Amino acid sequence: MSLFSIKKMHKNIIFIFLSLFTTAALWSLDLTDMQDSLSDKFGFSIGNNEGTTNFRSLLIPTGGRAESLGSAFTGLADDTSYIDYNPAASAILDKTEIALYHNSWIADSAMESLIATTRFNHLGLGAKINCFYVPFSEYDLYGQRVANSYYSESSAVLNISYNLFPGYYFKGLAVGMNAKVAWRSVPDYTDNDTGEIIANSGLAQSSLGIMSDIGMMMQFNFLKLYNSRDTNLKIGISALNLGAAFTGWKSESIFKIDDPLPTVIQAGISYKAIQPLLFTIEFKQPINLFNITEYQAFSVSTGVEFNFMEYVSILGGFLIKGGNPRISFGSDINFNKIKLNINYTFDLTSSANPVNHISISAKMKLSDRGRGLRQKQVDSFYQEGLNYYAQGNYEKAIEQWNLALNLDKNFDPAIEGIFSAKMQILMFQKLQDIQHFDTNN
Numbered sequence: 141m142s143l144f145s146i147k148k149m150h151k152n153i154i155f156i157f158l159s160l161f162t163t164a165a166l167w168s169l170d171l172t173d174m175q176d177s178l179s180d181k182f183g184f185s186i187g188n189n190e191g192t193t194n195f196r197s198l199l200i201p202t203g204g205r206a207e208s209l210g211s212a213f214t215g216l217a218d219d220t221s222y223i224d225y226n227p228a229a230s231a232i233l234d235k236t237e238i239a240l241y242h243n244s245w246i247a248d249s250a251m252e253s254l255i256a257t258t259r260f261n262h263l264g265l266g267a268k269i270n271c272f273y274v275p276f277s278e279y280d281l282y283g284q285r286v287a288n289s290y291y292s293e294s295s296a297v298l299n300i301s302y303n304l305f306p307g308y309y310f311k312g313l314a315v316g317m318n319a320k321v322a323w324r325s326v327p328d329y330t331d332n333d334t335g336e337i338i339a340n341s342g343l344a345q346s347s348l349g350i351m352s353d354i355g356m357m358m359q360f361n362f363l364k365l366y367n368s369r370d371t372n373l374k375i376g377i378s379a380l381n382l383g384a385a386f387t388g389w390k391s392e393s394i395f396k397i398d399d400p401l402p403t404v405i406q407a408g409i410s411y412k413a414i415q416p417l418l419f420t421i422e423f424k425q426p427i428n429l430f431n432i433t434e435y436q437a438f439s440v441s442t443g444v445e446f447n448f449m450e451y452v453s454i455l456g457g458f459l460i461k462g463g464n465p466r467i468s469f470g471s472d473i474n475f476n477k478i479k480l481n482i483n484y485t486f487d488l489t490s491s492a493n494p495v496n497h498i499s500i501s502a503k504m505k506l507s508d509r510g511r512g513l514r515q516k517q518v519d520s521f522y523q524e525g526l527n528y529y530a531q532g533n534y535e536k537a538i539e540q541w542n543l544a545l546n547l548d549k550n551f552d553p554a555i556e557g558i559f560s561a562k563m564q565i566l567m568f569q570k571l572q573d574i575q576h577f578d579t580n581n
């Protein structure tokens with residue numbers, strides 16, 4: 141092992157301990173003094189229909205980087221968490237990714253998630269399975285435990301997206317959708333008179349949710365103060381949880397339509413003016429598909445990321461909903477192909493009392509399916525064409541640029557170069573024709 145590798149490993153270990161120490165310190169930090177003042181200032185955002193939707197676990201952040209940015213992720217969506225915010229993003233992610241998430245939520249509840257995504261040129265595919273669960277214990281009148289199980293809400297998601305009109309300067313318009321199915325499992329409970337567990341009593345309150353998400357995303361450059369092929373501005377819009385839930389078994393053994401799902405329309409922007417600093421902002425508006433007039437409180441969130449080293453980032457986020465804040469802090473640490481995130485959240489949006497919780501995630505970045513190598517070949521052909529162009533050998537320049545376009549038909553610099561070279565050839569021919577005309581006269 142080289143001295144450089146050892147030093148880099150030591151730095152990584154130091155930053156892990158620093159992140160854990162920071163998280164522990166924030167865990168003990170008392171932020172309750174902010175609650176009253178924030179609630180007063182943002183009291184206008186309080187709604188009257190909170191808690192009226194089914195499958196509330198769909199509103200819980202998966203965790204990781206997206207939660208560290210205050211859940212302002214619809215206009216960024218640059219890792220596997222996209223599947224919860226903007227289904228269009230799988231068509232523009234650079235690499236195949238697999239990620240595990242653990243989010244320790246309130247009242248001993250937790251959420252576990254597994255997400256995978258890959259991309260074939262301009263086609264993106266993804267999948268997710270997750271489970272939210274909380275212990276369920278029932279006691280009789282004498283304090284004896286008579287039932288012990290879990291209440292859970294599980295879901296599975298399939299994603300597909302495509303990037304339309306891709307180019308070198310304007311990276312295209314990505315559109316996508318998710319197909320989702322969710323199941324709420326309620327354990328059986330006991331009869332108050334006999335104390336015996338009632339068979340299928342939990343099934344009568346269990347629920348099936350069928351829904352979809354749709355989204356779109358644009359990315360381009362705007363007031364960019366650094367050199368990079370990646371764009372610095374993204375705009376995303378999505379509508380999540382469009383569908384219905386069916387709850388309980390009636391006497392005729394069919395489901396009945398239950399409360400509406402937590403449908404939400406959201407729009408977000410991410411912007412990076414300078415290389416190490418990223419800002420995100422997002423607006424969310426819940427809607428009731430059964431009765432559009434019974435809407436819930438909107439929410440606004442923002443996040444910032446400071447990348448002060450190649451492999452370490454510090455993130456922070458702020459969300460306000462119903463007059464209550466959710467404040468998040470986290471860090472990303474890169475180990476070659478593995479990216480870890482540790483996140484702390486102080487939350488007043490999900491409970492009347494302050495709630496602290498931690499989420500962690502581990503993402504593995506795999507192959508880019510040859511896109512990086514192909515891009516290097518495109519750059520090589522383009523550079524060779526520039527050399528021929530500078531020498532005045534326009535035919536050879538066009539030949540090289542056509543080779544670049546054979547690999548990437550949307551490589552605009554090569555298209556512009558071919559046009560310029562053809563104009564030079566045409567101009568040279570006109571000059572020759574004029575000289576030939578003058579010689580004949």
